[in-house]
Amino acid sequence: SGEQGVWNVCDRSAGHSWPMTKERAYFEATTLRKHGGLSPDHVPQVYHFDRTMALIGMRYLEPPHIILSKGLVAGIQYPFLAEHMSDYMAKTLFFTSLLYHNTTEHRRAVTEFCGNVELCRLTEQVVFSDPYRVSTFNRWTSPYLDDDAKAVREDSALKLEIAELKSMFCERAQALIHGDLHTGSVMVTQDSTQVIDPEFSFYGPMGFDIGAYLGNLILAFFAQDGHAAEGNDRKEYKQWILRTIEQTWNMFSKRFIALWDQNKDGHGEAYLADIYNNTEVMQLVQENYMKNLFHDSLGFGAAKMIRRIVGVAHVEDFESIKEDEERAVCERKALEFGKLLLKERRKFKCIGEVVSAIQQQS
Amino acid sequence: SGEQGVWNVCDRSAGHSWPMTKERAYFEATTLRKHGGLSPDHVPQVYHFDRTMALIGMRYLEPPHIILSKGLVAGIQYPFLAEHMSDYMAKTLFFTSLLYHNTTEHRRAVTEFCGNVELCRLTEQVVFSDPYRVSTFNRWTSPYLDDDAKAVREDSALKLEIAELKSMFCERAQALIHGDLHTGSVMVTQDSTQVIDPEFSFYGPMGFDIGAYLGNLILAFFAQDGHAAEGNDRKEYKQWILRTIEQTWNMFSKRFIALWDQNKDGHGEAYLADIYNNTEVMQLVQENYMKNLFHDSLGFGAAKMIRRIVGVAHVEDFESIKEDEERAVCERKALEFGKLLLKERRKFKCIGEVVSAIQQQS
Numbered sequence: 109s110g111e112q113g114v115w116n117v118c119d120r121s122a123g124h125s126w127p128m129t130k131e132r133a134y135f136e137a138t139t140l141r142k143h144g145g146l147s148p149d150h151v152p153q154v155y156h157f158d159r160t161m162a163l164i165g166m167r168y169l170e171p172p173h174i175i176l177s178k179g180l181v182a183g184i185q186y187p188f189l190a191e192h193m194s195d196y197m198a199k200t201l202f203f204t205s206l207l208y209h210n211t212t213e214h215r216r217a218v219t220e221f222c223g224n225v226e227l228c229r230l231t232e233q234v235v236f237s238d239p240y241r242v243s244t245f246n247r248w249t250s251p252y253l254d255d256d257a258k259a260v261r262e263d264s265a266l267k268l269e270i271a272e273l274k275s276m277f278c279e280r281a282q283a284l285i286h287g288d289l290h291t292g293s294v295m296v297t298q299d300s301t302q303v304i305d306p307e308f309s310f311y312g313p314m315g316f317d318i319g320a321y322l323g324n325l326i327l328a329f330f331a332q333d334g335h336a337a338e339g340n341d342r343k344e345y346k347q348w349i350l351r352t353i354e355q356t357w358n359m360f361s362k363r364f365i366a367l368w369d370q371n372k373d374g375h376g377e378a379y380l381a382d383i384y385n386n387t388e389v390m391q392l393v394q395e396n397y398m399k400n401l402f403h404d405s406l407g408f409g410a411a412k413m414i415r416r417i418v419g420v421a422h423v424e425d426f427e428s429i430k431e432d433e434e435r436a437v438c439e440r441k442a443l444e445f446g447k448l449l450l451k452e453r454r455k456f457k458c459i460g461e462v463v464s465a466i467q468q469q470s
Numbered sequence: 471s472g473e474q475g476v477w478n479v480c481d482r483s484a485g486h487s488w489p490m491t492k493e494r495a496y497f498e499a500t501t502l503r504k505h506g507g508l509s510p511d512h513v514p515q516v517y518h519f520d521r522t523m524a525l526i527g528m529r530y531l532e533p534p535h536i537i538l539s540k541g542l543v544a545g546i547q548y549p550f551l552a553e554h555m556s557d558y559m560a561k562t563l564f565f566t567s568l569l570y571h572n573t574t575e576h577r578r579a580v581t582e583f584c585g586n587v588e589l590c591r592l593t594e595q596v597v598f599s600d601p602y603r604v605s606t607f608n609r610w611t612s613p614y615l616d617d618d619a620k621a622v623r624e625d626s627a628l629k630l631e632i633a634e635l636k637s638m639f640c641e642r643a644q645a646l647i648h649g650d651l652h653t654g655s656v657m658v659t660q661d662s663t664q665v666i667d668p669e670f671s672f673y674g675p676m677g678f679d680i681g682a683y684l685g686n687l688i689l690a691f692f693a694q695d696g697h698a699a700e701g702n703d704r705k706e707y708k709q710w711i712l713r714t715i716e717q718t719w720n721m722f723s724k725r726f727i728a729l730w731d732q733n734k735d736g737h738g739e740a741y742l743a744d745i746y747n748n749t750e751v752m753q754l755v756q757e758n759y760m761k762n763l764f765h766d767s768l769g770f771g772a773a774k775m776i777r778r779i780v781g782v783a784h785v786e787d788f789e790s791i792k793e794d795e796e797r798a799v800c801e802r803k804a805l806e807f808g809k810l811l812l813k814e815r816r817k818f819k820c821i822g823e824v825v826s827a828i829q830q831q832s
Contacts, residue, residue: 212587
């Protein structure tokens with residue numbers, strides 16, 4: 109299908125009828141090309157971009173490609189999903205960070221993406237602000253979750269944690285992140301995984317991408333009980349989602365470290381080879397780096413879960429559960445887990461412990 | 471002296487004959503003006519700036535103004551120093567952070583200062599890299615500190631901490647920092663304190679400024695034994711330095727929080743008034759913010775101490791001690807304290823505990 113393309117004109121809006129700048133197409137096209145160069149198997153090729161018209165000509169993702177979130181609602185297993193997504197995240201994040209960049213390249217790239225400020229502001233509002241205050245944009249499964257939404261707005265410990273994550277989102281230019289890596293930004297078949305829609309991309313904290321993706325898989329897990337039907341209790345599918353979560357982080361972590369080892373004598377300036385010059389110190393700094401990234405990812409993942417239940421834009425995983433009361437039961441479990449994860453994320457030592465905690469909550 | 475000025479042409483170099491871009495004059499002038507607007511009593515006025523000629527016309531700091539580091543070597547007490555410097559730091563850091571900026575203003579300002587990449591790279595090398603590896607630029611009081619310098623280069627725990635601080639320096643755009651706020655960048659009289667030379671300024675972590683300044687006061691403390699003479703054992707002066715360190719942080723912290731309280735309903739977007747909407751949650755987030763800033767400051771301060779003993783550019787406090795052996799004794803104590811502070815900074819709960827630890831080391 110390399111010859112067949114699709115014209116993508118920027119006229120989408122953010123769930124609601126939110127006015128958005130046409131300039132976002134520039135950042136979308138630029139990141140599709142950059143990430144596509146780093147992970148060509150998992151990012152559709154851009155054939156042409158017209159900045160004035162905000163028009164992107166890109167690979168047509170032919171059937172049976174469907175949006176991953178729809179596949180998760182349908183209960184379809186994707187055997188290569190963990191491998192593909194961990195590969196995509198490891199490559200795009202590693203190669204746009206100071207582990208690979210020198211600081212001149214890095215500041216130049218950061219500068220360019222500072223221009224995508226409007227979409228960053230939208231994320232700031234919908235992820236880090238609105239769910240924690242009264243906002244006309246917020247909605248939830250009412251009246252069932254009225255008290256739950258109120259509890260979020262009155263939880264000081266939660267507000268403390270979200271403030272730290274918001275500051276990190278606004279201040280820390282760690283890597284060129286996708287910026288909106290939920291399960292609606294991924295198209296899949298049984299053997300293909302394609303990441304689309306990086307219009308929110310900028311130099312931000314890596315954990316925001318990893319967390320968005322893992323958080324949305326956790327939401328998909330908690331929604332499964334609402335999709336159970338006679339003859340399919342979704343128990344096996346729930347286990348597959350949990351395995352996928354565990355494999356995604358573990359494979360990501362392994363690949364990321366492998367890229368670091370392969371490039372440790374390159375021009376990346378975060379960890380210079382003549383300082384980090386023996387196995388002991390390399391292992392120490394790599395473990396510390398991955399521990400911090402893991403906790404960042406859990407925090408951002410939890411923030412994304414909470415906002416999808418009491419904030420403006422919801423996920424199809426829950427929305428497709430027809431009965432309000434049944435949906436509310438699923439959503440409450442997910443919300444409670446999100447709150448726990450946001451507050452207690454630093455206590456988790458590995459993804460296996462997170463998976464166990466998810467099982468306990470369900 | 472407002473009518474009298476001085477022409478400052480950018481032909482200085484960094485201690486050594488280090489080639490530096492003339493463009494740094496643009497960032498120096500821009501920051502003098504910005505910081506001067508925020509803290510006019512402690513930043514000399516800029517009358518004229520010519521970018522092509524890299525020429526700054528600014529207030530002439532008339533005698534008896536001298537460089538603070540010279541005053542500290544001479545054993546002169548400055549009764550308003552803590553008050554003035556804490557005021558300067560609180561205002562310049564608060565008003566250029568997301569506690570006061572909205573994110574659009576912030577990203578625009580960050581973008582502009584990304585251009586000062588060459589001077590950031592110089593800091594990265596001399597503060598975060600060279601002291602921890604073999605480098606022709608490094609020097610120390612040899613042979614007395616040969617083993618001490620080697621120990622720094624072989625200390626894995628130290629390298630772990632310096633890596634985290636380097637990443638924060640390179641990635642975190644928290645406020646418009648001076649970037650080189652040592653005691654050589656401050657001119658003083660008994661009642662005037664003027665901060666000069668912000669050529670290294672950019673949007674970076676606040677703790678880098680606070681730490682640079684406090685770290686240099688700690689160096690001045692450890693150098694005092696080398697300046698003791700018959701009839702002046704410097705004991706009282708050492709106590710004055712310690713009081714100044716303690717007052718500087720405590721006054722800074724109080725003023726910073728006061729500015730936050732005064733501006734909490736402004737356009738700053740880090741902590742929105744309708745989320746952080748009661749005394750309990752405001753106190754929680756402010757305590758957490760100041761705790762993190764305190765630990766960042768101690769870390770950067772320690773890094774600056776270490777680099778002044780085993781890195782390229784030294785401080786007059788030690789350099790003016792004529793006897794090598796005597797200088798080495800003072801430097802070793804400062805180095806040991808710097809190492810302790812870098813590794814254990816998160817254990818200190820207040821500046822009083824740091825002052826006690828300094829006294830124990832001396």
